[in-house]
Amino acid sequence: MRSVPPASHGAQAVGPCSAPRSSPARSLSPSPPPDGRASEWSALLEQVRACDDYVALRTLARRSDELVRAAGAPPGSVARRVALLVGGEARFLEAPLRVALRAAGIEPQLYRAPFGPLAAELLDPDSGLAAFRPDLCVVLPTLASIGAWPDPGDTPEGAAAAAEQACRDLLEPAAAFRARAGCDVVLGTIPPPSVRPLGNLGAKRAGDPVRFVQRLNLELGDRAPEGVHLVDVAALAAARGTRDWVDLKYWYHAKQPVRFEHVPALVREVSAVAGACFGRARKALVLDLDGTLWGGLVGEDGPGGLRLGEGTPDGEAFKAFQQYVRALRERGVVLAACSKNDPEVARRAFAEHPEMVLGLDDFASFRAGWENKSEVIAAIAAELDLGLDALVFLDDSPLEREEVRSLLPQVAVPELPPDAADYPRALERGRYFEAVSLSDEDRRRTETYRARHAARELEASAGDVASFLRDLRMRGRFRPFAPVDLERVVQLTNKTNQFNLTTRRTTRAEVEARAADPRWFTRTLRLADRLTDHGLVVVVQGLVEGDVLTLDGWLMSCRVLRRGVEAFVLNEVVRDARSLGVRELRATWEATKRNGMVADLGPRLGMQVVAEGPGRAEWSLDLDTFESLETPIEREPGA
Amino acid sequence: MTTDADTELWARLGAVFEDVFEQEVELSRETTAADVEGWDSVRNVELLVALEREFGVRFTTGDIATLSDVGGLVDAIRARAG
Numbered sequence: 142m143r144s145v146p147p148a149s150h151g152a153q154a155v156g157p158c159s160a161p162r163s164s165p166a167r168s169l170s171p172s173p174p175p176d177g178r179a180s181e182w183s184a185l186l187e188q189v190r191a192c193d194d195y196v197a198l199r200t201l202a203r204r205s206d207e208l209v210r211a212a213g214a215p216p217g218s219v220a221r222r223v224a225l226l227v228g229g230e231a232r233f234l235e236a237p238l239r240v241a242l243r244a245a246g247i248e249p250q251l252y253r254a255p256f257g258p259l260a261a262e263l264l265d266p267d268s269g270l271a272a273f274r275p276d277l278c279v280v281l282p283t284l285a286s287i288g289a290w291p292d293p294g295d296t297p298e299g300a301a302a303a304a305e306q307a308c309r310d311l312l313e314p315a316a317a318f319r320a321r322a323g324c325d326v327v328l329g330t331i332p333p334p335s336v337r338p339l340g341n342l343g344a345k346r347a348g349d350p351v352r353f354v355q356r357l358n359l360e361l362g363d364r365a366p367e368g369v370h371l372v373d374v375a376a377l378a379a380a381r382g383t384r385d386w387v388d389l390k391y392w393y394h395a396k397q398p399v400r401f402e403h404v405p406a407l408v409r410e411v412s413a414v415a416g417a418c419f420g421r422a423r424k425a426l427v428l429d430l431d432g433t434l435w436g437g438l439v440g441e442d443g444p445g446g447l448r449l450g451e452g453t454p455d456g457e458a459f460k461a462f463q464q465y466v467r468a469l470r471e472r473g474v475v476l477a478a479c480s481k482n483d484p485e486v487a488r489r490a491f492a493e494h495p496e497m498v499l500g501l502d503d504f505a506s507f508r509a510g511w512e513n514k515s516e517v518i519a520a521i522a523a524e525l526d527l528g529l530d531a532l533v534f535l536d537d538s539p540l541e542r543e544e545v546r547s548l549l550p551q552v553a554v555p556e557l558p559p560d561a562a563d564y565p566r567a568l569e570r571g572r573y574f575e576a577v578s579l580s581d582e583d584r585r586r587t588e589t590y591r592a593r594h595a596a597r598e599l600e601a602s603a604g605d606v607a608s609f610l611r612d613l614r615m616r617g618r619f620r621p622f623a624p625v626d627l628e629r630v631v632q633l634t635n636k637t638n639q640f641n642l643t644t645r646r647t648t649r650a651e652v653e654a655r656a657a658d659p660r661w662f663t664r665t666l667r668l669a670d671r672l673t674d675h676g677l678v679v680v681v682q683g684l685v686e687g688d689v690l691t692l693d694g695w696l697m698s699c700r701v702l703r704r705g706v707e708a709f710v711l712n713e714v715v716r717d718a719r720s721l722g723v724r725e726l727r728a729t730w731e732a733t734k735r736n737g738m739v740a741d742l743g744p745r746l747g748m749q750v751v752a753e754g755p756g757r758a759e760w761s762l763d764l765d766t767f768e769s770l771e772t773p774i775e776r777e778p779g780a
Numbered sequence: 781m782t783t784d785a786d787t788e789l790w791a792r793l794g795a796v797f798e799d800v801f802e803q804e805v806e807l808s809r810e811t812t813a814a815d816v817e818g819w820d821s822v823r824n825v826e827l828l829v830a831l832e833r834e835f836g837v838r839f840t841t842g843d844i845a846t847l848s849d850v851g852g853l854v855d856a857i858r859a860r861a862g
Contacts, residue, residue, distance in 0.1 A: 196799065196830075203802070232822045390841045391828070395821045401829055 182208065182215040183550040189244040190409070190571065195237075195401040202240035214248035217530060217551070219419060219646075224252040224275035226259050228283035229398030234408060238279075241408035245416035246530070256396055259286055263314035271322065276648070277418055278318060279411055281329040281374065282311055283387075283398050287357070293339055295348035304353060308360035316366050323650035325368045325577075327414050330358040332378030332386045368649045370577045372414045377406060413572035419646075420635035423553060423573040425527055426469060427518055429536035430480035430487055430509070434466075434499065435459045436561070439490040440482055450496025458561035463498035465565040470503050474574050477506040477521045479534070484509040514541050515548035526699040528638075533573045535564075578628050589673055589700060610705055610773035613670040617706070618777040619713040622656035622663040629677045630665060633696060638735040641696040642728060642742065655682060662690055664717065666710055668701055668774070675701055679710055688724040690714075695728065695742075708770035711746050715767050724764050732756035746770065789854065796834050800827045809851030837861050 185205055192198045214220065225231050225238060231253045242249045252273040254262045259280060262268045270278070288310055291303040315326045333354040343349030358375050365371055378386040381403055391397040399407060416422055431438045436448030436455050448456040449463075470476050476499075480487050487509035491501045501507060506521045514536070522529050529551035536542050537557050546554045555571050557564060622630060627649060634647045655661040666679035678701045683692040697706060718726060728748065730740055732755075743760030744750060747770070752759040790807065797805040797816075800823060805816055813819040819827075831853065832838060837860035847853060 196826075199826075200802070230821070232820075233825075388829075390839070390844065391825050393841050394844045395825050397825055401826065 178212045179216050180550065181212075186215060186244040189240050193405050195404050198237055198240065198405045202236040205240050205243055206236075209248070215243060215246075218243065218246050218248040219421070220248045220250070221276040221419060222252070222273065223247070223249040223415065224254065224270050224273055224278045226254040226262055226270070226278065226280045227256075227398050228259060228281065228286035229392070230256050230396040231398075233395075233397050233399070233401075234281070234404065237404050237408045238411060241405075241412040242415060244409075245412040246421040247412070247415060247419060260310065260314040263318040266321070270318075274322065275324050277327060277415055278315075278322070278324055279327045279329075279372075279415065280311075280315060281372075281398065281411070282331050284331060284334060284354070286311070287331070287354070290350060291348040291353055293343075293346060293348045293350070297347040300347035300353060301356070304356040304360050307353075307357050308364055311361065312364055312366070312369065315369050319366075319368050319650060323648055323654065325370065325418050325648055325650070327370050327372055327411065327418065328361065328365065329372050329374040329411075330361055330376070332375045332383050335384040335386070370414055370418060372411050374407065374410070377410055378403070381406065409572065413575040414577065417575040417577045420632065422575050423533050424531040425475035425477055425505070425521075425525060425533070426466065426568075426574075427477045427479050427521060427532055427534045427552075428466065429514075429538070429541065430478060430482065430490070432537035433535055433557070433564075434463055435490070435494075435497075440486050444490045444493040447490060447494055449494060455561055456496075458564075460496060460498060462561055462564045465568075467498055467503065469574060470499075472574075472579060473576070475505045475525060475527075476503050477525065478504045478508060479514055479517050479521065479536075480509045481511055481514075482509040513544065513548075515545050518545060518549060518552060533568075533571070535568060578632075589675060607773070613672065613704070613773070615668060615670040615704065615774040616777050617709055617713075617774045618667045619664055619710070619717070622652065622665060624656075626665050626677055627652050627656065630680050633677070633680050633698060634694070637696045637698060638733065639699055639738055640702065641694070641733075641736050642692070642739055643694045643731045644696075644733045644736060645694050660685055662718065662721070664714065666706070666713070668706065679706065681710065681714060685718075685721055685723060688722055690718045690721075690723045690726050692726070692728040705772045705774060707742065707746060709772040709774040709776075711762075712769045712772060713776070715762070715764055715769075719764055726762040726764060727751075728760050728762075730758040730760075789857070792834055793831075793850075793854070793857075796827070796830045800830050807850055809849065809854065811850040812848065831857065835861060 185201065185208065189198065189201050189205070192201060221242075223238075223242065225235060227234060235251060235253050239249055239251055252270065252275060254268075254270055259282060262270050263278075263280070265271065287307050289303060289306065291300040295303070311328065315328055318324075319326050331354055333351040337343045337349065337351050339346055339349050343351055346352065354375075358373075362371060386399060386403060388397065388400050391400075413422075428434060431440075434449075436453070436459055437446055439447060448459065450456050450460045466476065478487070488501060488507075491497055491499070506524050508517050508521060510517065514534075518532065518534060519529065522532060529549055532551075533553045533555070534542070534545050535555065535557060536545075542554045542556070545552055553571060553573055555567055555573075558567050630652050631647060631649045634645070634652070638644065652663075655663050662681070662683045662685050664679075664681040665677050666681075668675045668678050675698075678698040680694065680696050681692065682694045683690050695710070697710075714726065726748075728743055730736075730742065732740065740758065743758065743762075747767075748760035748762045750758060751761045794805070794807055797807060801816060801818055803817075805811075813824065828839060828844065835857050837857055839856055839860060843856045843860070847856065
């Protein structure tokens with residue numbers, strides 16, 4: 142049996158991270174309207190995302206450069222140093238990549254490596270690349286980057302050894318650079334050659350150049366280490382036509398790595414992966430129901446009258462789309478429903494239609510009603526504790542799309558074609574949900590969101606907060622960074638905005654280095670209660686110098702706010718710090734647009750204010766006199 | 781002494797240059813890359829591809845290797861257009 146969805150009508154059930162509960166709908170409605178600059182940026186970047194024409198993209202790139210000079214970077218973007226290495230002339234990709242990164246939420250400072258061997262640039266500690274100190278290094282090899290090819294008559298073993306060698310020649314310099322520079326690498330696979338001396342016989346000859354490059358790409362996927370992410374250029378080239386990927390004439394003439402016509406798609410692909418590296422990918426998919434998940438109107442046709450599943454061609458298409466959406470959910474995309482329908486009627490479609498693939502419990506938020514969709518979507522974002530820029534909204538109605546686009550420009554609203562058979566591709570085209578890794582937390586996300594909702598309902602009924610929290614029977618495990626935690630630690634440092642004292646983002650390499658460095662105090666908290674396992678929700682990092690521990694950062698996932706976790710964490714920090722001989726704890730709050738909720742964290746927990754200025758506060762705690770704070774969380778021994 | 785076909789060719793050429801360089805470019809047979817701001821190797825390939833599209837021709841690798849001024853371009857377009 143499917144569990145009952147949260148009873149929700151319109152803008153109710155505001156999340157704990159958002160505005161006060163008294164006037165939820167008002168405080169979340171999409172006013173104030175975006176200012177002129179913001180809407181100019183949003184219109185321009187929307188054109189960039191939709192642009193498939195090289196000349197048009199180049200014009201947009203120039204206009205966006207001008208806008209940066211005149212008005213600054215797009216609002217909400219993050220500034221990052223990005224290096225570009227190409228197995229050809231990188232200048233052909235530089236300006237398009239810059240504007241595509243902008244459209245993916247990254248304001249790049251770009252370094253373009255001179256044309257030359259990729260390995261030399263990556264390995265040379267005195268290269269321009271090393272001096273640039275990038276946050277991310279994009280490496281796009283070409284056929285020219287492959288040093289040794291097998292002989293067409295090679296044995297399978299010989300060809301396999303050659304592919305492994307070619308794979309190592311690419312991965313080892315990338316991994317070495319990552320280890321030295323502490324920055325992640327995005328590495329392209331290589332489109333195979335467009336000619337084939339063996340003809341179709343090549344398909345069964347291990348030494349065939351096409352097969353060799355295919356094998357090399359598979360090896361890259363199998364062997365790419367932590368922090369080296371792939372962008373599947375070969376798959377893109379195959380989809381667009383490998384034979385015409387490169388115009389050899391212009392390769393010979395100017396080392397043009399790819400035809401102009403493919404450049405927009407290529408830089409969009411690279412930017413999507415880069416965005417995922419910096420936590421810019423979207424997290425939730427908000428779905429209309431009638432006409433989007435099934436054919437027909439449930440309010441008029443009834444659950445039995447819907448076109449869904451075997452029997453009608455478009456019914457099959459809708460079913461396939463639901464299967465696609467379900468696969469998204471299983472990989473960690475949060476689903477929400479937003480439908481203009483009677484709530485009971487909308488639910489009945491899920492309960493009664495025999496071929497419904499999605500269940501009500503696949504949705505972390507289910508809202509049917511008659512309010513404007515822009516208002517409902519704002520409320521969904523609040524309920525899920527997600528920014529509007531984490532949402533994608535899918536609706537078959539052009540009118541609804543337009544309303545949401547104009548009132549909530551941060552929400553991605555892809556065009557939906559008239560045919561449900563084309564829905565999966567239309568959604569995929571925007572590359573909204575790119576990920577560089579999948580953690581267990583990702584896969585469990587919908588479950589976690591639903592449990593939070595249940596907890597909130599419990600809170601509403603439990604009367605006083607203290608007994609509610611006791612009733613949750615929370616258990617916390619506080620321990621140093623362990624290898625299994627690192628992926629989630631990096632993820633949290635890059636995406637947590639609200640409960641975050643310093644908002645210092647970290648790379649995997651930095652986190653690894655700190656975990657191994659005895660001077661660094663690194664801790665995580667895993668929290669579970671009787672409703673759910675919240676997973677890793679707190680990261681604390683700091684430097685121990687003498688008898689002082691100075692926190693470099695303290696952040697907490699929004700999903701466990703208002704549960705007394707802060708007090709528990711402070712108790713644990715003090716306990717562990719004392720065992721290291723620490724007598725004073727120092728912490729700093731550095732203001733961002735979104736971390737106001739922790740501006741007074743120190744004093745709230747009994748720390749002394751040492752310094753206070755606009756946008757900054759410093760606190761200190763004397764461990765000799767500190768007495769443990771009350772907390773409803775039970776301590777589990779660290780592993 | 782120019783023919784109508786010449787006039788038309790130079791007009792279309794001018795339009796392509798304007799598209800590629802995003803400004804009007806004064807052209808003669810003697811114009812070279814040094815005379816036009818922004819005419820670097822990337823722009824050069826953009827220009828050649830745009831000319832191929834506009835005139836429905838395919839330059840050869842050999843054509844490109846020997847091009848040195850706009851006059852050479854015009855000759856190559858005429859030769860490849862047959």
